Amino acid sequence: MAKQQRVLVTGATGNVGPHAVAQLLDAGVETRALVLENDPNSDRIPPGAEVFHGSLADPDSLDACLEGVDAVFLMWPFFTLDVDTVPAVLEKLEKHTRRVVFISSIGVHIGLEPVGNRCHAYLEQQIEKTSLEWTFLQTTGFACNTRIGWAAQLKESGVMRSPYGEAARSPIHEADVAAVAVRALTRDGHAGRRYVVTGPEALPQIDQLAVIAEVTGRDLRWEDVPADAAKAAMVEVGWPESYAAGALDYFAMLVKEPETVTDHVAQVLGRAPRTFREWVTEHADDFR
Ligand SMILES: NC(=O)c1ccc[n+]([C@@H]2O[C@H](COP(=O)([O-])OP(=O)(O)OC[C@H]3O[C@@H](n4cnc5c(N)ncnc54)[C@H](OP(=O)(O)O)[C@@H]3O)[C@@H](O)[C@H]2O)c1
Numbered sequence: 448m449a450k451q452q453r454v455l456v457t458g459a460t461g462n463v464g465p466h467a468v469a470q471l472l473d474a475g476v477e478t479r480a481l482v483l484e485n486d487p488n489s490d491r492i493p494p495g496a497e498v499f500h501g502s503l504a505d506p507d508s509l510d511a512c513l514e515g516v517d518a519v520f521l522m523w524p525f526f527t528l529d530v531d532t533v534p535a536v537l538e539k540l541e542k543h544t545r546r547v548v549f550i551s552s553i554g555v556h557i558g559l560e561p562v563g564n565r566c567h568a569y570l571e572q573q574i575e576k577t578s579l580e581w582t583f584l585q586t587t588g589f590a591c592n593t594r595i596g597w598a599a600q601l602k603e604s605g606v607m608r609s610p611y612g613e614a615a616r617s618p619i620h621e622a623d624v625a626a627v628a629v630r631a632l633t634r635d636g637h638a639g640r641r642y643v644v645t646g647p648e649a650l651p652q653i654d655q656l657a658v659i660a661e662v663t664g665r666d667l668r669w670e671d672v673p674a675d676a677a678k679a680a681m682v683e684v685g686w687p688e689s690y691a692a693g694a695l696d697y698f699a700m701l702v703k704e705p706e707t708v709t710d711h712v713a714q715v716l717g718r719a720p721r722t723f724r725e726w727v728t729e730h731a732d733d734f735r
Contacts, residue, residue, distance in 0.1 A: 453477040454632050455512055455544075457503065458522035459496065460488035462591050463550060466625035467520050469493040476633055479512050504528055506535035513543035518632040522550045523570055526685055530565045537577050546580040546638070548631045550624065553707065556585040556643050559697055564689060580638040582631040587645045587706060590618040590726035593655060594733045601659070601734055605667050610677045611698040612653040612669040615705035617645040619712070620721040627715050642711040647720050649705035655723060662727045663734050674699065 454471050458464040459480035471478040472495045480496040481503075482489055492498060499512035503523065513519070519540055523530070540547055552567040554560035562568045567585075574581045597607050627644055631637035650658070653669045660667040674695045681691035712720040727734075 454518045455479045455516045456520045457481045460491045462621045463624050465491050466622040468496045470629045509539045516544045518546035548582045548628045551583045551585045553587045582637045583641045584644045608670045608672045610674045614698040614701035615649040615651045617649045617706045617708045618723050619646045620726045623720045643709045663731050
């Protein structure tokens with residue numbers, strides 16, 4: 448009989464982590480969830496996972512949850528944690544496990560994220576230096592960004608005020624990011640691969656809004672605002688300034704050239720990624 452696999456999921460209360468936990472459990476994998484002590488979001492972790500308290504800010508807190516683990520689903524909470532502990536965290540991973548799947552960004556793929564930004568490219572560089580079997584998911588914007596960034600405004604006024612309505616992204620369903628991760632965590636053949644994880648089509652933001660309007664039956668409108676005002680608002684809610692500026696520059700670029708769409712999800716999963724419309728249909732109530 449094949450050995451029971453054991454996987455640790457970081458960010459288990461985030462956007463992708465709960466999907467990864469649920470899919471690993473469905474696949475019969477013994478699944479551990481890393482959660483901060485007293486985390487108010489613990490109820491997002493699907494039942495059946497073994498919960499371990501620890502923090503990426505405190506590498507010694509990881510020993511217990513890494514004991515006997517075959518693979519780690521790694522995300523880095525860049526908005527709330529700097530990267531000073533990355534080398535020590537990776538040492539812990541090397542000591543206890545052999546495989547890591549890291550959620551990186553499409554920004555690395557297109558060269559918009561230099562290593563010096565100490566963000567996804569830096570993590571990739573540090574992981575590559577280890578002896579771990581790694582797979583990087585260079586991921587486009589999650590579909591849930593619309594819920595996080597748009598839903599409150601839309602509920603209040605029906606108007607989305609943001610820059611670059613014509614910018615075309617290829618949003619990916621968070622469950623599909625998790626599905627690719629789960630394959631790479633649990634099956635061979637993905638080591639040393641950088642998958643550019645995108646949705647099936649590039650949709651201008653105004654068209655994404657039109658999908659939300661159609662699915663929810665609401666009258667919604669886009670209003671372009673200057674990028675500077677948007678940057679100030681992003682910084683106010685916690686975005687590092689260089690990150691906000693980089694994101695806005697990227698959106699300006701996507702007005703002229705739609706975001707890349709790859710077939711990497713289909714290559715790994717043997718099926719197309721879910722559409723933005725499918726995601727909105729599942730989450731329609733969040734926009735009403
Ligand atoms: N959103 C996008 O469009 C996009 C696109 C490409 C790549 N990414 C990358 O994807 C990753 C985010 O994934 P996500 O959206 O699933 O996560 P998320 O929703 O941003 O949540 C962050 C997770 O990290 C946990 N966390 C915070 N501080 C921690 C610490 N010190 N130690 C351990 N865990 C900690 C949070 O716990 P609590 O919040 O419960 O405290 C939460 O589970 C980021 O690295 C981001 O850069 C995102």
